[in-house]
Amino acid sequence: ELKVEQNPLFLSMQEGKNYTIYCNYSTTSDRLYWYRQDPGKSLESLFVLLSNGAVKQEGRLMASLDTKARLSTLHITAAVHDLSATYFCAVDGDSNYQLIWGAGTKLIIKP
Amino acid sequence: EPEVTQTPSHQVTQMGQEVILRCVPISNHLYFYWYRQILGQKVEFLVSFYNNEISEKSEIFDDQFSVERPDGSNFTLKIRSTKLEDSAMYFCAITYRQGRLGGTQYFGPGTRLTVL
Numbered sequence: 001e002l003k004v005e006q007n008p009l010f011l012s013m014q015e016g017k018n019y020t021i022y023c024n025y026s027t028t029s030d031r032l033y034w035y036r037q038d039p040g041k042s043l044e045s046l047f048v049l050l051s052n053g054a055v056k057q058e059g060r061l062m063a064s065l066d067t068k069a070r071l072s073t074l075h076i077t078a079a080v081h082d083l084s085a086t087y088f089c090a091v092d093g094d095s096n097y098q099l100i101w102g103a104g105t106k107l108i109i110k111p
Numbered sequence: 112e113p114e115v116t117q118t119p120s121h122q123v124t125q126m127g128q129e130v131i132l133r134c135v136p137i138s139n140h141l142y143f144y145w146y147r148q149i150l151g152q153k154v155e156f157l158v159s160f161y162n163n164e165i166s167e168k169s170e171i172f173d174d175q176f177s178v179e180r181p182d183g184s185n186f187t188l189k190i191r192s193t194k195l196e197d198s199a200m201y202f203c204a205i206t207y208r209q210g211r212l213g214g215t216q217y218f219g220p221g222t223r224l225t226v227l
Contacts, residue, residue: 033216042202042218042219042221043154043202045216045218088153090154093156098144098156098169099144099146099154099156099216101154103152103153
């Protein structure tokens with residue numbers, strides 16, 4: 001069974017702190033996606049990581065991919081309240097026609 | 112700029128009724144996907160659609176579900192006889208290309224389906 005596991009599933013942190021969300025997957029996919037979802041809203045694409053060692057940064061978020069370890073990380077630097085959301089990672093399914101999703105990490109950043 | 116819109120934004124229906132959810136791409140995308148998300152839970156793949164055919168469907172996508180492009184642009188998801196457990200957010204997604212070359216899937220705003 002294809003699995004994508006995120007941890008932690010819930011994270012409450014103070015503004016200004018750093019933290020990392022982890023995404024482990026069991027497929028042989030060499031691409032990984034990070035999405036953000038605000039409550040009651042749609043899924044917004046954050047990053048697409050296309051190969052082993054890929055690193056992408058946007059503002060206070062930085063994502064990396066290690067395909068050998070089947071691990072991606074989403075690092076938050078000096079968190080601000082506006083980053084509060086649920087973050088999902090996803091990988092291509094073996095059949096190429098779907099994304100396999102993690103359970104999401106609900107991030108709450110307190111002022 | 113949104114790649115895709117969805118209507119309605121919220122649909123309330125009685126159990127056993129048929130519902131049709133619509134997805135309207137901004138441009139002429141060929142590759143469509145439907146996902147659902149039960150409140151507070153993970154995103155689940157339902158079906159992918161390419162060139163007017165289903166490419167793949169999940170176990171969730173049983174005989175109660177169907178998809179089509181009735182006019183060559185809109186992309187619809189029909190649930191023939193809704194059940195309470197069909198209550199969820201339904202997201203349409205598109206890509207510019209399919210499969211491992213498809214890249215990022217862009218999601219519509221979703222339709223919240225409530226079955227009473």
